[in-house]
Amino acid sequence: MAKEGHKYIFVLGGVMSGVGKGIVSSSMALLLQQKGYPVNLVKIDPYLNVDAGTMNPTEHGEVFVLRSGLETDQDMGNYERFLGRDLTNDDYMTSGMVYQSVIARERALEYGGKCVETIPHVRDEILNRFESSAAYNGSRVSVIEIGGTVGDFQNALFIEAARVIKMKYPEDVLFVMVSYLPVPGTLGEMKTKPTQSAVRALNSYGVQPDFIVARSTHSIDEKRKEKLAISCSVRADRVISAPDIKSIYEVPLNLEKDHLGDILLEALHLPEKRTTSLSAWKKFTLAATNTKAPEISIAIVGKYFDTGDFVLSDAYLSVIEAIKFSASKLGRRAKITWINAKEIEKASSAGTAAMLSGYQGIIVPGGFGETGIEGKIKAIKFAREKKIPYFGLCYGMQLMVIEYARHVLGLKDAHTTEINKKTTAPVVDVMLEQKKHLADNKYGGTMRLGAYPCYLKKGTMARAAYKKELVEERHRHRYEINPKYIKQLEDAGLVFSGTSPDSVLMEIAELPRSVHPFMLGTQFHPEFQARPLSPHPLFTEFLKAAIARKKKK
DSSP: OOOOEEEEEEEESSSSSOOHHEEEHHHHHHHHHTOOOOOEEEEEEEOSSSSSSOOOHHHHHEEEETOOOOOTTHHHHHHHHHHOOOGGGGGGEEHHHHHHHHHHHHHHHTTTTOOOIIIIIIIIHHHHHHHHHHHHTTTEEEEEEEESTTTTTHHHHHHHHHHHHHHHOTTSEEEEEEEEOOOOOOOSOOHHHHHHHHHHHHTTTTTTOOEEEEEESSSOOOOHHHHHHHHOOOGGGGGEEEEOOOOOOGGHHHHHHHTHHHHHHHHHTOOOOOOOHHHHHHHHHHHHHHTTEEEEEEEESSSSBBBBOOOOGGGGGHHHHHHHHHHHHTTOEEEEEEEEEEHHHHOOOHHHHHHHOOOOOEEEEOOOSSSTHHHHHHHHHHHHHOOOOEOOOHHHHHHHHHHHHHOOOOTTTTEETTTTTTSSEEEEEEEETTHHHEEEEETOOOOEEEEEEEEOOOOOOOHHHHOSSEEEEEESEEEEOOOOGGHHHTTTEEEEEEOOOTTOOOOEEOOTTTOSSOOEEEEOOOGOOOOBBOOOOOHHHHHHHHHHHHHHH
């Protein structure tokens, strides 16, 4: 059960999904953290999946991997980036996790033969998870985002759990509704009625919002603040304007225009500890939104783009943000173009050149499966031969090694056994401990996941970028470079600059600078540890090479 004295802020969505609950939650946590209070962020996903690992990126967006290895929703990445620290398993919750835990306890007779029911047993499991997250983090305030939209059947139980805490400790709990206020083009007027309806729907759960964050294309005016205040029983100064802006990193600064940090402390009955200091954040935001900064053109060659008439960049969200952070640090503005690997696959040599020649850098990010694989290999070959800076992430490193084996080492049949189990040159093969998982159809949560150490060789680009010998990076994969081919590849000029401590697993592959300005791939996902105020060194080095190419041209 929740503990008296600990403060809780529950963030819910109104009117429609995708209104930015995760960014508002992250921003509030950042503001409270800057006020001097330890904060923990929790994301609740109401789906029955135990974690996000088995979800299709084109439907759900990126799977973000925590340091522990837990596969989570992409909002957890935003939480880490805004708070500037790692989150834990206790900071993520799904309906699947909750029910799995309750059923496991029932099977172990931990309920003493009682009839196990949604109320109270499942609800109490949720309450226990709220408390354990706060206790583990040693926080004073928990900001808890309840996924979905008010009125959804799936998230009702989580709202009920939050209501119980509010009932027991009314001075310690706030409800914040992030709601959309449309401005219909034919009317040209901001409409409050959908939000009024959303608040009434929340009232039907026995919950009254304390704050409304008014998401819209424009800032909400005082007249509509007053209208929402009267119709929704919310103080006018607690209707917070949140218009569309250029960068999500401006949101904390924007919310502070309505003095949200101070008002939250007042509502939570917490004393002001110190004046908000967002100077470093402001400096980063100014750099990230500087439209006059010189442009650097980067191509991301991927496959998770098939969403009807729209391009789903969310599948590569952490990669995009990592590029932005390093670009800002270097005083540049990244222009990112999505290139579907399937289009390159179908293109002629001239067509491939036309698609890729204009970029200062090329990235092939992580992914799974056969779709678009030959297009990615063609893009990698083009980058290698034309000396275009190349950065391969996870699958992007494996394909970089396959391309090298085919076209430099001469192993024409070189492939990964993920795609071609009968290849005569299995340069990339399934990890030994993974074979049983695949044989038993155990896919969820069984990959090599989370943080592992990596040793860096002297005299390599990787070592120069990190400026240290031992690093720790996050993984999400089943396949590795086959040890049988390492000597052949190294003899042919490929350098494995990062390895596991026992030198069995190849973590980083690169070409010497004397051969290529930047050709490097990582088996891990460096993008998961890139932060606004501490960009990842490998992304920074990649962009330095891209800038140098632009200057040379």
